[in-house]
Amino acid sequence: MSDFLKSRLITLGGKGKTRALSIGADAPVSIQTMWKSPLVGADIHDIARKLSLLEQLGCDIVRFAVPDSASASLLCQLAEVTSMPLVADIHFDWRLALACMDGNVAKIRINPGNIGSEDRIAAVVKKAQDTHTALRIGVNSGSLPKDLQARVNDAINAGKDINQARAHALVEAASREVEFFDQLSFTTFLVSMKASSVQETVYSNEEFARKFNHPLHLGVTEAGPLIAGVVKSTLAFSSLLTRGIGSTVRVSLSDNLENEVIAAREILSECGLRKGGVRIVSCPRCGRDGFDVHGFVSRWQRELYSLNKNITVAVMGCIVNGPGEGKHADIGITGAGSEVVIFRHGEIVRRVSTKDGYTETDNAFRQELEKL
Numbered sequence: 001m002s003d004f005l006k007s008r009l010i011t012l013g014g015k016g017k018t019r020a021l022s023i024g025a026d027a028p029v030s031i032q033t034m035w036k037s038p039l040v041g042a043d044i045h046d047i048a049r050k051l052s053l054l055e056q057l058g059c060d061i062v063r064f065a066v067p068d069s070a071s072a073s074l075l076c077q078l079a080e081v082t083s084m085p086l087v088a089d090i091h092f093d094w095r096l097a098l099a100c101m102d103g104n105v106a107k108i109r110i111n112p113g114n115i116g117s118e119d120r121i122a123a124v125v126k127k128a129q130d131t132h133t134a135l136r137i138g139v140n141s142g143s144l145p146k147d148l149q150a151r152v153n154d155a156i157n158a159g160k161d162i163n164q165a166r167a168h169a170l171v172e173a174a175s176r177e178v179e180f181f182d183q184l185s186f187t188t189f190l191v192s193m194k195a196s197s198v199q200e201t202v203y204s205n206e207e208f209a210r211k212f213n214h215p216l217h218l219g220v221t222e223a224g225p226l227i228a229g230v231v232k233s234t235l236a237f238s239s240l241l242t243r244g245i246g247s248t249v250r251v252s253l254s255d256n257l258e259n260e261v262i263a264a265r266e267i268l269s270e271c272g273l274r275k276g277g278v279r280i281v282s283c284p285r286c287g288r289d290g291f292d293v294h295g296f297v298s299r300w301q302r303e304l305y306s307l308n309k310n311i312t313v314a315v316m317g318c319i320v321n322g323p324g325e326g327k328h329a330d331i332g333i334t335g336a337g338s339e340v341v342i343f344r345h346g347e348i349v350r351r352v353s354t355k356d357g358y359t360e361t362d363n364a365f366r367q368e369l370e371k372l
């Protein structure tokens, strides 16, 4: 039997145009990302269009920084024109959380440690109850309460494992807030305990899941640029998700939103937690290379991942091995010199000259793709 408690189910969204989303228990693990620029000065309708594209890529929730009342008002306006469940990220000013709950914002992320007195947190919880808004208690390794930070320092000075000590402090910080929410009889919330270390992330979420059944939002904070961030997130999430810990994930990257979503869906897919969709297999290229695999993948990746098809696409570097190695693929492409071949389950179905560049080969590939 597992050491870890099965998380309870919560539902968020469902107000106005916003899609309802279940998180926890047996609901699919959802994918989140965070908008990378200020709301103030942006065109709400442009953002709504981009949110639709993110949804096609597999994104379930998007969080926005709300540092001032103008941002709170714009987030409420955005929630009127998109079906994507939106999350307000609030620090310090509890009144901004209240303002966001005047609109159809699905969830508020607060760090109770910087919101201030219990009265203010209680006011946020009360309004969340009244407006059926979910909350996330987000505690961070970098902003632990002073007494817990002192305990961590003592543990380090005593030669104890720093990741264990910090993870324990994160769980203690989260536990205090969970107990306060429990006293207020509020149940529609998630918890996140974020650190930039993989081990600290794993230890803290393991320890929490042994004690509580609140849904966990997994994330490695300040994970770094694309490669480092994907590596850290993959290690942390796969260790936790494969043992049933974690109900929603955000891959945090110094990179674009699309790559955060694609990385998250690949992790979920490889952990067996997300079925279907487009799977891209592509070769690394070698000295036999006769086709620009890297260029093709980078031109087509987003479009392929946005398709509502359950298929495998192979992009291979050479005619010698490509169709054979891509036998399992529903559609594949490879080339040799002045010709590109498109194949299905290893059988060549089309040959296209490359003399006019990519346009003709890309068009032919699109036509074959549409037949699937």
Ligand code: SF4
Pocket: 283, 284, 285, 286, 287, 288, 289, 290, 316, 317, 318, 319, 321, 322, 325
């Ligand atoms: S498919 Fe061809 S080019 Fe690609 S790695 Fe294999 S042998 Fe090399």
